[in-house]
Amino acid sequence: MPHPPISPSRHPNPAAGDRRMRGRLGIAGAVVLASGLALSGCSGAGSGTEDITFLLSKPEAVPYFQDLVAEFNGSQSEVRVTLDSASNLSAGFLRGNPPDVGLLNYNYEMARFMERGALSDLSDMPEADRIRPDVQELVDQYATYPGRTSVLPYSVAAASVIYNVQMFEENGIEVPTTWDELIAACDTLEAAGITPIYGTYKDAWTVAQGLFDYSVGGTTDVPEFLAALEEEGTEVGPDSPVSFQKTILDPVLQMEELAAYSNADAASRGYGDGNVAFANGEAAMYLQGPWALGEIAKTSPDLELGTFPLPMTNDPDDLKVRVNLDLALWVPEASNSKEAARTFVSYLMQQDVMDAYNAAFLGFGTTTDAAPVTDERILGMQEYYDAGEFYQGLSRSIPLTIPIDNYIQAMVTGADIPATLATIDADWARLALRG
Amino acid sequence: MSTPVTTAAASAGSLVDEAEHGRTDHLAGARHDRRGRVRVDPIYYWFLVPTLVLFTLAITVPAVLGIFYSFTNFIGFGDWEFVGFTNYVAAFSDPAILASYGFTFGFAIVTVLLVNVIAFLLAVGLTAKIKLKAGLRAVFVIPMVISGIVIAYVFNFLFSNSVPALGSGLGIPWLSESILANPDLAWLSIVIVTAWQSIPATLLIYIAGLLSIPGEVYEAADIDGAGAVRRLWSVTLPLVSGYVVINMILGFKNYLNVYDVIVGLTNGGPGTSTRSIAMTIFTGFTGGDYAYQMANATIFFIIAVAISVLQLRITRGKAAI
The missing domain is CATH 3.40.190.10 (Periplasmic binding protein-like II)
Structure with missing residues (x-):
């Protein structure tokens, strides 16, 4: 099972305990994965299973996505996803083996990769058409790559x-x-x-x-x-x-x-x-x-x-x-399993999956058919968000x-x-x- | 009265010289063959190989690559092209970089003076015939074993909460405001914490230095009628001058690299008042300004080399330990 190594961080990390925590998460991820494998094992998996890695940047959402990944791995036998919440993104791109799917905070730093064409075009996916145009535009405000929709907004904070x-x-x-x-x-x-x-x-x-x-x-x-x-x-x-x-x-x-x-x-x-x-x-x-x-x-x-x-x-x-684009999906150009990666992207982009995530993490939906927020504490922002204000x-x-x-x-x-x-x-x- | 004391110092000096000659005379592991040439057992070279390989891979190669990239517009990945000295020219006219050099050097000078004065006085106290000497030495060395970032976060809490609470409790206005929030004084907090952290190492070197002074010298000084201050000034200080130089230069070089204490205390703030060179360089990795900050790092490296050469010159001279 190819598992991306935890990249050595060059910076004198103030949160030294952080890495240990990530290590533990990695083990937890492996356990979840193993259980997912056990499930898919029944349906006669083995031949033609494609392994992909899935990088997630939001530490508090890791357990949530571990469950999702396990569910996905159990539901079919073509694609097997490994959740990774530890790898260094720049190092991955630099080495030419970035994760196959990224679900990260989209910001100025991330835009550098997009601007240089490191992210593949997803505009032909039906999911891309469901994104609200004014939300998609938020991506372009940092940088664009001509002719591509390289980043799909997943959740807005x-x-x-x-x-x-x-x-x-x-x-x-x-x-x-x-x-x-x-x-x-x-x-x-x-x-x-x-x-x-x-x-x-x-x-x-x-x-x-x-x-x-x-x-x-x-x-x-x-x-x-x-x-x-x-x-x-x-x-x-x-x-x-x-x-x-x-x-x-x-x-x-x-x-x-x-x-x-x-x-x-x-x-x-x-x-x-x-x-x-x-x-x-x-x-x-x-x-x-x-x-x-x-x-x-x-x-x-x-x-x-x-x-x-x-x-x-x-x-x-x-x-x-x-x-801000709290989470956005992308598939790197350098991925060797783009088709498998897209299958997983489609899975994550199912409306009920997205709605459940946003409800759990106080996010706003990015698609035209997204469910409105229900939490009293953020309800006051819904009308402005709906109006694109x-x-x-x-x-x-x-x-x-x-x-x-x-x-x-x-x-x-x-x-x-x-x-x-x-x-x-x-x-x-x-x-x-x-x- | 001055002559006998000078003799005492001179005799101590010759003791040091003798010890040195004794040491240089015979290299460890060297044997003389029949013609009198020095023949070294090859095993000694093999001892060096693993370290040499690791050092080359982990330090030399990245450093050379970094210097190479400082002449490009590389941002950490993707395409790049050569830009000559553009990065260097820009760095020299960048007020943010210049300010970080100003801050870092000022900080290093103040800290090195403070640390050495305090550590020296402590060492003199801890080598005297006092009670609880061993216990006190252990206590004073504790800060050395705690990680810098931990110390910084603890002091962060003290400066932000405890000290202001104390200040307002005692009705002292200047103490009731957090020093970390004051752009003019925040640097002092970094000096204090760095000093607290690095005094023990300096102290240990001074204790070693003081213990190496032979008792006869003091006996001679006593016989000549020198008082405590005179003994300290004319006997102790000249005899540990080598240690003073080592402590000053090593300390200074260390303080120029200040990073973790700042991250834990002020993170460069308030405003940009406490951004060190190392912090500025590090923004190159997070901010996609890799090549530019590599140029900055190269400049910093040259300065560090210059200081090292200076250190070698001085320590090779009279102040060898």
Whole structure:
């Protein structure tokens, strides 16, 4: 049984225990696989079985997909899938033996592979036609490869403001739909002695995906901004028509205004602190994605929570939620078993399989016939998602060479905002020069 | 009074010289054949082969490849082409890279001074005839056996929670805010944690150095009437100068590579105030900027080699141990 070796990670891994955990998962996977084999053994498997590897990036979803894989392996005898949640993706592509099917978070880093044609075309699969066009477009915002649909969005994570329903009700606050209402709500909460927003600036990514992305996404057309920046390239700077220091200055100043409503010790609080504090009712609003809901529930399982898009203008029609492609499917060009891989992709893309996954992991469906979400905590985002009122966070659409999270953290903790934005412009131009 | 002390120091110096001659005289494993040529048993070469092969495969080859790729636009996979010195030119004008060099060197200088002063004083204390000497030595060495990232996370908690709680409890305003959240002071936290972690190793070398000083020298100094401070300054320090140089240079080179402590404490923040060279280089792997950061790594490598050459020069001179 070909099993991809756990690639040696070159980086001094802070989570040394992580690898041990992966090892254990690998064993668990092997057990599940073995049971799957036992089942398929009855149906006379053996000749013509094609082995494929399936790479999954979401650690918390591994047990879920282990069951799915076992079920798939048991249901037929042509394709046998091995679940892999440990291999290093870049190393796999570099060596020329990437996994046969990938189900990963789709982001800027992943887009590099697509852009260079490393992912095969799936546009002829009937499943590709079921994807909502506006969701498929999210893939193209990072990079495209001419004439190909190389990535099938599988699940979307929608993020907005998580709020404490009881606190809002007790203070007579309606869910704000305009900037003025939002500020008024913050003032009311503050007057009642409640911290309006819980900030966790110590973990820079939390500010980037929350305050920053919501502020910019609520006022600015992010893909258009990025395309214009791309166009300007080395010209991005104080004199270019589009730049960080010009185009997003206002939303970032609004962000600063909002940040002032955070807990006084926000600068020394991290993501974990924030989840616990918010679960314990230490603040009314928390700018985090659905991933935080599970963490909050660990502390306060019965806390009543809701979500609403952060209003950044005074027009309720401008409301949008932040999304990211939490999981997306692809089949590498270098795979030797593309047909088998596609069979498994079709299996995963069955509507009831997708719906079950999204229901279990608080995701939004990516297909036109997807079931709506039912969880109260994320229900508030459904109408915006259905209407296509969403954007991908700006902080996640910028080359990783630019330490955007750190810059955002600096701005929210008191650094000069126009100067920091100008620094980002300079970084962008310098990168364009090298690129 | 100054002359006798100098003699004591000089006699100690000659002791060191003699020991050295004794050592260089006879190479281990070397035999003289009939004509007096040195003949080395081939088994000694075979001892070296496995290490040599591993070293070549695991270090030399990747390093050479890395330097090679620094002249290309390679992003980690796929096609690439040569771009000459573009990466190097860009690196020298990149404020982020320059800032990381500034931070790292400043950090290394401050840390190496702090570590050596504290470790030396501790070593002097721990080699004196004090009670509980063995127990205290064991206690002081404990930080050495804990992994850097663990230490960093523990201190992260202390700096973010315990120290501010203490500060606000005592009503000291500057202590009640987390040092990690202050862009101007966050680097101090990294100095403190690195020092805490690396003092033991430095301490051990100093203890070894201090123990190697023969008692007669102190007796001579005593007879000459030198006090404790004078003994430390004119006898002890000159006699351990070799150890001081070794500790300074090895420490400095180590601190230039600072990475895990920063990841555990500030992750380069707040803002970009504590991004070290190693962290900047590492972004090349995650950010698809492989070739560019390879150029940065090559520059860093050349600097490290320069420091090593300097170290060899100095230690070969008067300060040999």
